Amino acid sequence: AQTVTQSQPEMSVQEAETVTLSCTYDTSESDYYLFWYKQPPSRQMILVIRQEAYKQQNATENRFSVNFQKAAKSFSLKISDSQLGDAAMYFCAYTQIQGAQKLVFGQGTRLTINP
Amino acid sequence: DTGVSQNPRHKITKRGQNVTFRCDPISEHNRLYWYRQTLGQGPEFLTYFQNEAQLEKSRLLSDRFSAERPKGSFSTLEIQRTEQGDSAMYLCASSLRQAISGNTIYFGEGSWLTVV
Numbered sequence: 677a678q679t680v681t682q683s684q685p686e687m688s689v690q691e692a693e694t695v696t697l698s699c700t701y702d703t704s705e706s707d708y709y710l711f712w713y714k715q716p717p718s719r720q721m722i723l724v725i726r727q728e729a730y731k732q733q734n735a736t737e738n739r740f741s742v743n744f745q746k747a748a749k750s751f752s753l754k755i756s757d758s759q760l761g762d763a764a765m766y767f768c769a770y771t772q773i774q775g776a777q778k779l780v781f782g783q784g785t786r787l788t789i790n791p
Numbered sequence: 792d793t794g795v796s797q798n799p800r801h802k803i804t805k806r807g808q809n810v811t812f813r814c815d816p817i818s819e820h821n822r823l824y825w826y827r828q829t830l831g832q833g834p835e836f837l838t839y840f841q842n843e844a845q846l847e848k849s850r851l852l853s854d855r856f857s858a859e860r861p862k863g864s865f866s867t868l869e870i871q872r873t874e875q876g877d878s879a880m881y882l883c884a885s886s887l888r889q890a891i892s893g894n895t896i897y898f899g900e901g902s903w904l905t906v907v
Contacts (some may be wrong), residue, residue: 678834715896720795721834721882721898767833776847777886778824779896781833 677702682782689758697753697785699768709771712753716764763789795899803905811869812902816885826882873906
């Protein structure tokens with residue numbers, strides 16, 4: 677079975693600085709998708725960024741980028757120029773290409789932004 | 792596009808009562824998922840529909856849980872004879888299956904259940 681592990685329950689960063697959230701996963705599949713989702717307090721889960729495993733190039737979305745290391749099964753999220761609105765729970769998630777494409781989530785990292 | 796809508800947002804019920812949650816997915820989405828999330832944890836998959844067909848159920852979904860998606864539109868998740876361990880947020884998500892590039896899954900705001 678696939679598993680996703682986030683080893684940092686909490687992280688904090690100064691506003692305008694850069695922070696990296698870690699994620700590792702385990703799978704026997706060669707092709708799959710990886711995601712980072714953001715869940716603000718009492719708000720819905722929002723997709724931040726997505727990576728297809730067959731793509732070697734790391735995904736980037738504005739201030740958000742990933743470091744995808746397929747051999748190491750590592751998928752970290754870098755947030756540059758952190759803003760107060762980035763404060764939230766961040767979940768790393770995995771899904772297979774075929775079938776239901778159900779998401780397997782990590783335990784989450786609570787990110788605090790210090791003004 | 793109004794997003795994924797869930798009702799009610801909060802429900803407090805006594806142990807042993809039945810509760811039902813409703814999810815209205817994004818209108819053109821053919822896939823619908825239910826997840827359960829307890830405090831401080833990531834969501835866990837419960838069940839999945841493609842159109843009106845329920846194609847997969849997690850072992851987390853005991854016999855007291857039933858989900859339906861009549862006519863492939865909205866979905867309901869019913870919990871019978873609720874137990875305190877059922878207290879959690881129930882998340883609904885939907886997506887449009889695309890053959891080539893996969894799909895993005897959109898989540899609703901969740902329905903909080905507290906069993907007292």
